[in-house]
Amino acid sequence: xxxxxxxxRILHLSDLHFGPPFIAEVGQAVLRxxxxxxxxxxxxxxxxxxxxxxxxxxxxxxxxxxxxDVPRLYVPGNHDVPLCRIRERFLDSHGLYRKYxxxxxxxxLSMDHAVIVGIDSSSxxxxxxxxxxxxxQLETAEQVFAEAPVDAARIVVAHHHFAPAPxxxxxxTMPKAKRAIMRFVEDDVDxxxxxxxxRAYIGNTLDVYSGVHRERGIVIVQSGTTxxxxxxxxxxxxxxxxxxxxxxxxxxxTHYLYFDSDAGFVPASRHLFPRGLLPLPPDSxxxxxxxxxx
Numbered sequence: 001x002x003x004x005x006x007x008x009r010i011l012h013l014s015d016l017h018f019g020p021p022f023i024a025e026v027g028q029a030v031l032r033x034x035x036x037x038x039x040x041x042x043x044x045x046x047x048x049x050x051x052x053x054x055x056x057x058x059x060x061x062x063x064x065x066x067x068x069d070v071p072r073l074y075v076p077g078n079h080d081v082p083l084c085r086i087r088e089r090f091l092d093s094h095g096l097y098r099k100y101x102x103x104x105x106x107x108x109l110s111m112d113h114a115v116i117v118g119i120d121s122s123s124x125x126x127x128x129x130x131x132x133x134x135x136x137q138l139e140t141a142e143q144v145f146a147e148a149p150v151d152a153a154r155i156v157v158a159h160h161h162f163a164p165a166p167x168x169x170x171x172x173t174m175p176k177a178k179r180a181i182m183r184f185v186e187d188d189v190d191x192x193x194x195x196x197x198x199r200a201y202i203g204n205t206l207d208v209y210s211g212v213h214r215e216r217g218i219v220i221v222q223s224g225t226t227x228x229x230x231x232x233x234x235x236x237x238x239x240x241x242x243x244x245x246x247x248x249x250x251x252x253x254t255h256y257l258y259f260d261s262d263a264g265f266v267p268a269s270r271h272l273f274p275r276g277l278l279p280l281p282p283d284s285x286x287x288x289x290x291x292x293x294x
Contacts (some may be wrong), residue, residue: 006252007113007244008153011068012221013241014195017079017228018060026239027227029264031066033256038241041070041111044178045195045223046077046122046159048101048244052085057100064101073109073116074102077159077196078131081124093124101228106137108144114246117141121160121174131160131174131196138183144273145187150186153246153275156184158216163208163220165201169233184218186260190251190275191219191244199235200242202253202271219273241265249275 004249011034016022022160034042044064048188049056064072080097082088088095092121105120119141121131145154162177167227174180184192192205199222224240225231229240237259244251255270 003188006247008041008111008246009039010045010114010116010155010244010246011037011042011241012045012193012223012244013042013179013226014045014159014223015047015077015198015218015225015228015230016044016060016063017047017050017225018063019053021050021228021230022059022225023229023239025263026062026258030226030241031063031222033265036066037068039070039243040073041109041114041116042067043116043155043193043195044072044074045157046075047079047195047225048074048077048087048097049080050228051081051139052096053125054096054100057098061100064226071103071109073107073118073157075107075118075159076120076122078122078124078129081122093122094120104139110148111152113151114146114155115144116155116157117144119156119158119272121158127240130172130243131158132175133158133174133180134174138180142183142187145189146165146252148216151248153191153251154187155191155193158191160195160196161194161222162192163201163205164262165197165199166203166207166220166232167199167235169199171197174192178209181209181218185216189218190246191221193221193242193244195223195225197222198228198230198232200224200255202242202255202269204273219251219253239265246275249258251275 070211123132
C-alpha cells in the first residue's frame with residue numbers, strides 16, 4: 001500500500017560514549033544507514049563521551065560531521081560533564097562540550113512542521129547522575145511552544161528520563177519529573193525524547209502519571225546506547241536508535257537494533273500513536289506498521 005512521505009522525519013541517536021566503550025564498527029553502521037533514511041533532522045540526546053575528555057569530544061565531533069547534512073539538535077548528558085576534574089566541573093562544566101559539540105546547551109530547533117526544545121538535564125553541581133530540570137527551563141519551553149504554529153509537532157529532548165522503563169531494573173527518575181510532565185501536557189507537547197537508560201522504552205506518560213488530563217498523554221521515546229558496549233537490560237550488549245515520522249494526525253516510531261549477523265541496523269519494532277489523544281489500541285495499527293514491542 002502506498003504511504004505518503006511524513007511531514008517530518010527525525011533520526012534519534014543517544015549515548016554514543018566516545019572513549020573506551022565506543023564500538024567503531026557500530027559507529028560505521030550508523031553512518032551508512034543514516035544516509036539512506038531520508039531524514040529531515042537529527043537529535044542526539046546526550047552522553048557524546050565517556051569521560052568528557054578533549055580527545056573524546058574531538059572524536060564525537062568527527063563522527064557528527066559525517067552524518068547527513070540536516071538540521072541538528074544536541075543536548076549534553078551527565079557523561080559530557082567532567083566527573084573527577086572537580087574544579088573544571090564547577091567552574092566550566094560544559095566548556096569542552098560547547099567547544100566541540102554545540103555552543104547551546106538548551107537549544108531550540110524550529111522546522112517547517114516541528115518545534116523541538118532541548119533541555120540540559122545534566123545539573124553538574126547538584127544532580128550529575130540522576131539529572132534535574134529547573135523551573136526556568138520549563139518556563140522557557142512554555143514560551144517557545146506558545147509561539148509555535150498550532151499544527152507543528154511539539155517535542156522535548158533531555159538526556160535523563162522522566163519515567164522509569166517498564167522492566168525490573170531500578171532507575172531513579174529526575175527530581176520533580178512529574179511536575180515537568182504536567183507542564184509539558186499543558187504545553188500540548190506531543191513527544192519526549194531521551195536516553196541515559198541504555199535501553200529503549202517507547203510508551204506514554206499516562207502509563208506512569210495519570211495527571212489531570214487523562215484524555216491525552218505524551219509519547220515517551222527513549223533510545224538505547226547507539227554506539228557503545230554499555231547496553232542494559234534487554235538491550236545488554238546491543239545498540240539501538242529510533243526514526244520518528246510525524247504526520248498531520250499520527251506519530252510513528254521505528255526502533256532499530258544492531259545485529260552482528262547483518263553487520264548493521266535493522267528495524268526491530270514499529271509503534272503508532274495519534275497526535276494529541278490517547279495511544280491507539282494495539283489492533284489500531286496496520287500489520288505492516290507493527291512488529292514485536294520493545
